[in-house]
Amino acid sequence: MKFEEIIAFLLPGNDPIQIVFGVSLLALICLTVVLVWVGARPSSWEKKWNGGTHDDTSDDLDVEHGSINDISAAVATTGEKMSDIMPGILLILGLLGTFLGLGIALNKASTILVEANAGGGMDSAMANLMGMMEGLGTKFKTSTWGICAFLLLKAWSAKNGYEERRLRWCVGKMKTAFETAREEQKKEREQAQQAVIDVLVRIDRSLLSQTEANGELFAQQLKLSERGNAGITSALEATRQAVEKLQEAVLPQIQTLNSIALEANKFQSESTALLHRHGEQNQRLLEDSQATRNALEQFVEANTRNLGAISQAASQMAEAAGDVGQSAGQLQSAINGFKVGVADVLGSLKQDLGKTIEMMGESFATNMTGMAATMTDATKGISTAVGDLSENVGRTMESVQQSNSESVAIQKNAQAEFLVTSETLNENVEGMTNLVNALCSDIKLGLKAVSNSGRHLSAVNARYQDVTEKAAQSAQAIEEMVAVLKAMQLSSPLQPAMDTVTDRVELISQSLRQINEQLPGLRATADDQRHLELHSALTQIVQQLASLEARADQYNVLALEA
Incomplete structure (x- = not known):
């Protein structure tokens, strides 16, 4: 290839x-x-x-x-x-x-x-x-x-190498952005630190001025607190003196109430003894009345037998005229003796009963008069003391309220100290209120003792009522006996003696009726007048003390609200 x-x-x-x-x-x-x-x-x-876009940064x-x-x-x-x-x-x-x-x-x-x-x-x-x-x-x-x-x-x-160049450009861009962001953050931190420093400086100045203002306010508050303490001390001293006056005025009255209660107990004991004596006398009167009734029954029986003997022995009347005269003389002697005995017993009974009733009336009137006078004086003394205390407390509270009203505008930022002072005043007022409550309790105990005396007097009146009922029963029995004797007078030759006995019995019955009429009046007088006057006077005292306590509570609430 x-x-x-x-x-x-x-x-x-x-x-x-x-x-x-x-x-x-x-x-x-x-x-x-x-x-x-x-x-x-x-x-x-x-x-x-x-x-x-270079101008718009929203899409960057x-x-x-x-x-x-x-x-x-x-x-x-x-x-x-x-x-x-x-x-x-x-x-x-x-x-x-x-x-x-x-x-x-x-x-x-x-x-x-x-x-x-x-x-x-x-x-x-x-x-x-x-x-x-x-x-x-x-x-x-x-x-x-x-x-x-x-x-x-x-x-x-x-x-x-465009990718490397682009990457380096991006790194530089990001570095620049990071540096810019760091600079901005640094500037923001510096601005924030400077703002914090400025704020701290202003806070320091504000705290310094506030400290000075607080020092002045504290000095004013201290002066006002001293004035408030002086006013409160004087108010407490006046309150203490008023309480001492109230104690001096009330304690003798309480002692007087105690002595009155003792006298009432003593009078109750004397009344009980008199009732026992009166009961014994009534018992003797009943026994004497029973003996009189028995004697009269024997007399009636003897008279009946004599009349029978007279009717049966009319033929023998002439022969027994001497014996009859002698028997009549003996009967007259017996009647005279019985008359004298009954007269003595009734006289002594009337005298003792009259003395007893008179003594009871005088003693009761004296005691009630003394109690009324004593309670009147006690009422006047307590009313005077309560009035003085009310005036002193009123003046004291008005003074405290005036002092608090003057210091309200300055003491808004120092309310805690004022609350402590108000709480102290509250405790003192509560102590005074407790003392007044104790005095109210003592007076209520006195009222209770007087009420007990009234109940004892009611018991005495009940006993008098029992005696009166027994006397009325005795009078009724005697009236029945008188009616029987009047029926026998038509056939009896002892008309004058029986008239005398009847007059004495009627006199005793009238005396017992008078006693029965006087006792309810005496009881009504004791219950309705003296006791009611005493109770109303003491009730007024308790109401004055209650109004004084309510007034003290009202001033206390006003002080706390201030």
């Missing part, structure tokens, strides 16, 4: 297919070389980087869009892209020409063989086949051209 033969084989012949494919391959090679030569420049790459590429290879592929021009794919295209075109030539030659050989088989003659067929075989080698020229073009373009691309 000689070089001339190779050149002769590579040169195109007169075959149209060879000419067409040869010209096409040569034109594509030239076009690719020209486009790469013209387009593979930094200006073209810069244009692709900017998206074809960024270093963050991908790796350096991705960016290099993005800025590649059309010629560079054709240079990448053109060797393969040329190789395929050469193969296409070869396959077309082979296909045509095979079709022609098939036609020759068909004609030879049909009787066209073997000589002509062999001549045609020989002509076809002579041009069969030329069918592979296009493939050879394609392979040569592929190798040539690859060698030229490697020699030109």
Whole structure:
């Protein structure tokens, strides 16, 4: 194989297919070389980087869009892209020409063989086949051209080095972009640091001025706190003095109430003893009345027997006249003795009962008068003390409220200290309230003692009521006995003696009725007047103390709100 033969084989012949494919391959090679030569420049790459517009930066590429290879592929021009794919295209075109030539030659050989088989003659067929075989080698020229073009373009691309230059340009572009970004970040950091420094300087100045203002405010607050403490101290001192005055005014009244309760208990004991004595006297009266009734019954029986004897022994009356006179004299003596005994018993009973009732009335009136006077004085003293305490507390609370009102505008930023002061004032007011509540409890205990005394007096009145009922029953029994005796007077010769006994019994009955009438009046007087007056006075005192406590709570709430 000689070089001339190779050149002769590579040169195109007169075959149209060879000419067409040869010209096409040569034109594509030239076009690719020209486009790469013209387009593979930094200006073209810069244009692709900017998206074809220099003024609009919205479509520009960024270093963050991908790796350096991705960016290099993005800025590649059309010629560079054709240079990448053109060797393969040329190789395929050469193969296409070869396959077309082979296909045509095979079709022609098939036609020759068909004609030879049909009787066209073997000589002509062999001549045609020989002509076809002579041009069969030329069918592979296009493939050879394609392979040569592929190798040539690859060698030229490697020699030109446009990809390396484009990659280096992209590296420089990205480096420039990174440096620009670093510079911008550095400037931003410096600006941010400068802004922070400026802010810190302003904060320092503001803190300094605020510290000075807080120092002045704290000094003013300290002065106001001292003034408030002085006002509170004076208010507490006034409150303490008022409480001491209230204690001095209330304690004697409580002692007086205790002494009154003791006197009431003593009076109850005396009343109980008097009731026992009166019960014993009533018992003796009942026994004497029972004895009188028995004697009268015996007298009635004897009189009945005598009348029977007189009716049965009328014939013997003359003979027994002397005996009857003697019996009448003895009966008169017995009646006189009975009359004297009954008169003495009734007289002593009346005298003792009258003295007892008089003593009870005088003692009860004296005790109730003393209790009323004492409770009146106690009420006046407590009312005066409560009024003084109310005025002192009112003045104190008004002073505290005025001081708090003056210091509200300045103490808004120092509310914690003021709350502590308010809580201290609250504790003091609560202590005063507890003291007032204790005084209320003592007064309520006094009221309870007076109420107990009233209940004891009610019990005494109940006992008087029992005595009155027993006396009424005795009077009713005596009245029944008198009615029986009056019925017997029609047939009895002892009319004058029975009249005397009847008068005495009626006198005792009237006395008992008077006692029965006076006791309810005395009880009503004790329950309705003195006790009610005392209870109303003490109720007014308790109401004043309650209003004072409510007023203290109101001032306390106003202080807390301020």
